[in-house]
Amino acid sequence: MAVGQNLLFGRMKQKIGGIVTSTWKGINVIKSKPLTVANPKTDLQLMRRSALIQAVALARTISAAINLGFKEQAVFKSAFNAFVGYTLRNAFDYSGPPDAQMVQSNILVSQGTISPTPIATVISDQSSNNIILTWLSLTLLPGQSNSDVPVLVAYNQTQSKWMLPIGGTATRNDDTLEADFTVGDLVAGNTVLCFLFFYNTASRKSSDSALMTSVVVA
Numbered sequence: 001m002a003v004g005q006n007l008l009f010g011r012m013k014q015k016i017g018g019i020v021t022s023t024w025k026g027i028n029v030i031k032s033k034p035l036t037v038a039n040p041k042t043d044l045q046l047m048r049r050s051a052l053i054q055a056v057a058l059a060r061t062i063s064a065a066i067n068l069g070f071k072e073q074a075v076f077k078s079a080f081n082a083f084v085g086y087t088l089r090n091a092f093d094y095s096g097p098p099d100a101q102m103v104q105s106n107i108l109v110s111q112g113t114i115s116p117t118p119i120a121t122v123i124s125d126q127s128s129n130n131i132i133l134t135w136l137s138l139t140l141l142p143g144q145s146n147s148d149v150p151v152l153v154a155y156n157q158t159q160s161k162w163m164l165p166i167g168g169t170a171t172r173n174d175d176t177l178e179a180d181f182t183v184g185d186l187v188a189g190n191t192v193l194c195f196l197f198f199y200n201t202a203s204r205k206s207s208d209s210a211l212m213t214s215v216v217v218a
Contacts, residue, residue, distance in 0.1 A: 043097035048088075051100035055087045058102075061162045062109060065153045068199045069110025069206050086111060105211060109153045110197035112206030115141035117172070119196050119212040126188045126216050130168070133177045133196055133212075143205065146173040148198040153209070154181070158190040172198055188218035 059066060059080050066083040073082035091106040120134045131154060140146070150170055154163045165179035177196075186192065197209040 044094070046098045047092075047094050047100040050098065051088055051092045051094070051102070052084075054092075054100070054102050055084045058087065058107075058162060059084050062153050062164060064164060065109050065151055068151060069108075069112065069197055069209065071204055072112045072206065082111075083109075104155050104157065104193055107195070108209050109195045110151070110199075110206045110209040112197070112208060114143035114148065114198055114200065114205050114207035116208045116210055117141075117144070117196075117198060119194065119210050122194050122212045122214040124186050124190075124192050124194075124214040124216040126186050126218050129183055129186055130178055130180050131165075131186070131192070131194060131214070133179070133194060134175055135172075135196070137172050137175055143200075143207075144172065144198070145200055145202075146171060147202070148172040148200050148207075150177045151197050151199055151206075152177060152179045153195040154179075154185075155193040155195070156185065156190050157193060158187070159185075161185070186216045188216050190216045192216060 063080060067079045070079035070082045070086075073079065073086075077085075087102075087107060090108075091103050093101040093103055117135050117137070120136055121132075122134075123132045124130075125132070131152065133150070133152065135150075137144075137146070148171065150172065152165055152168075154165075155161070156163060163181055163185050166182055167180035168178050170177040192214050194212050194214060195209045196212075197207050199206045
């Protein structure tokens with residue numbers, strides 16, 4: 001695919017023979033039309049389509065988080081597309097048709113240049129409908145700042161449900177995030193995967209996400 005800004009043509013959106021032109025973020029994009037596929041329903045093609053559907057659905061569900069977490073990867077593409085591409089390459093098992101299987105533990109909800117921070121502890125509580133995470137910030141690593149904001153994405157493995165908090169704010173310096181969720185998101189005995197990353201609002205950079213699993217208590 002060729003990408004360019006053509007001052008003569010201006011904004012382009014048309015089909016010419018085997019070429020398709022369009023405009024994205026003010027940039028003229030030129031690409032070739034896909035060739036006709038002889039057998040569009042091979043096992044591998046079915047699994048790839050299945051993976052794409054799942055990855056796009058996930059990206060839409062947690063878009064508020066990945067728009068921050070994949071901002072640094074949005075070079076000539078959106079953060080949304082950067083996340084979908086990473087997920088397709090790294091978070092699916094393509095070994096058994098007809099559907100590709102998403103491996104949630106392989107997912108990154110953020111990929112950035114701030115040094116990552118491991119989660120120290122996590123408590124998921126049904127009675128208070130919240131998840132409390134802690135981390136250690138005794139010594140700042142490259143790219144880190146005490147003003148970095150923690151961002152949480154949770155996956156309830158028991159309910160097969162991705163979730164974003166509805167409340168709860170903190171900074172890296174607090175060493176704790178208490179994130180509130182909707183009633184029913186956290187049920188005692190459920191297994192929840194917690195993905196945590198840090199975002200700096202000034203530099204607009206993020207860390208890779210860290211993962212820890214928790215079982216919801218009553």
